[in-house]
Amino acid sequence: MTNDLKTEEPKNESFRDRIATVDAKGKRNWVFAHKPKGRFYNIRTIVSLGFFILFFAMPFIKVNGRPFFLFNVPEAKFIIFGKVFWPQDFFIFGLTMVTFIIFIVLFTAAFGRLFCGWVCPQTVFMEMLFRKVEFLIEGDGPKQKMLRNSGWTGEKIRKKLTKHLVFFLLSFIIANFFLAYIIGIDELKKIITEPVSQHFVGFMAILLFSAIFYGVYAHFREQACTVVCPYGRLQSVLLDRNSMIVAYDYKRGEPRGKYKKDQPAELALGDCIDCHQCVKVCPTGIDIRNGTQMECVGCTACIDACDKMMDAVGRPRGLVRYASETGIAEGAKLRYTTRMKLYIVLLIVLTALLTVLLLTRKDVGGTIVRAGGMLFQERGADSISNLYTIKLTNKTMKDINLTLKLEDAPGRIIEAAGENILVKKEDQGKGSFFIVLPRNYISKRKLSLRVGLYEGDKKITTIKTNFMGPFSLH
Secondary structure (H helix, E strand, C coil), X not given: CCCCCCCCCCCXXXXXXXXXXXXXXXXXXCCCCCCCCCHHHHHHXXXXXXXXXXXXXXXXXXXXXXXXXXXXXXCCEEEECCEEECXXXXXXXXXXXXXXXXXXXXXXXXXXXXXXXXXXXXXXXHHHHHHHHHHHHHCCHHHHHHHHHCCCCHHHHHHHHHHHHXXXXXXXXXXXXXXXXXXXXXXXXXXHHCCXXXXXXXXXXXXXXXXXXXXXXXXXXXXXXXXXXXXXXXXXXXXXXXXXXXXXXXXXXXXXXCCCCCCCHHHCCCCCCCCCHHHHCCCCCCCHHHCXXXXXXXXXXXXXXXXXXXXXXXXXXXXXXXXXXXXXXXXXXXXXXXXXXXXXHHHHHHHHHHHHHHHHCCCEEEEEEECCCCCCEEECCCEEEEEEEEEEEECCCCXXXXXXXXXXXXXXXXXXXXXXXXXXXXXXXXXXXXXXXXXXXXXXXXXXXXXXXXXXXXXXXXXXXXXXXXXXXX
């Protein structure tokens, strides 16, 4: 038997004690990934193009005069699909977060890290924009490594300077659009066109975000996925043996051996020719043949590299492919299992429920509370009143004048500041008023009432509150 044949040995799991991009001494192992080529890479390029179009176009899209998406954290104002959300809508955000967490759990359990490899902003920007720019300026992985290890010649200075200037320019552009999702494209235009002195905080925010993005994509790179992002570390509890992952078919590939055209069949080698192409193209520096690993982002670069080598040696594709651990062990193709179907149904139901809540949410709402520290007041011999404070939120694009009317109860409302309460567009307002009820209508200490909000003769919504009466009614 020749030395080319790798016999079965106890599997060394020491690689799981540390991430692939950090050595045993804690020193960074820089990844010089080779440029991927293949069908999956081509599809990912198309998908990333769609992602870039959405990312750079959405700040300009408006619905009824509002941004399509806005996450104004400083003002606690959020716009989703053109609808405004305020702190009063916290329950919807709470439900959204619960839905998102369940979505992640179910989606990952069924489809692994499909999101990470295909549409995660970190992966898309790093692999489909900055990495491509790096390939264009410095060349493929081996050329980048040679350039890094070479002395500081004129060519090296030119390439490094060009690359980092382009990287910072791209980071600056991304930072501007990222800020547009926070303050809106109109405010961003003011920062760009008006004197810096008028928008110093905004200008500094752009520079800060630019520096962060530049630091991530020029230096931190894959460490954002392997060190910072918690999603990869959650794989151990989210994945099971039936989850779809990028996997190496060890049943077919082992034992490994170098390929020779006239190699005798009796050596009984597996299909893996130990060319390490799957390792060379990996952006996180792992060997997919070691099995599922935290660092794998499911980018499919190893699938394309392996398929290319299988074509070259005349062996079937799919040695590295989308599969499940059960499918690899049993030699079966990836199946659309009942579990996957059930998870998809649950995801659709959760998404539909959240969508209904978002679409049916009222544009005008409010809360009514009794004035603190005050009991009821007697009004003459036959009436009792309570003082209330109302806080209103106007999520529409117009100013509205609201009138309060007592519903399903005899009595009247006396507003302290006049007949109407003015609430400006996309703003909040408040007012005070008395509810006056006949004494003979109050049958218990605490009475539930309903107050209608009207714009002219049009009823907007109804708010519930409580009326406090005397301890003794007789």
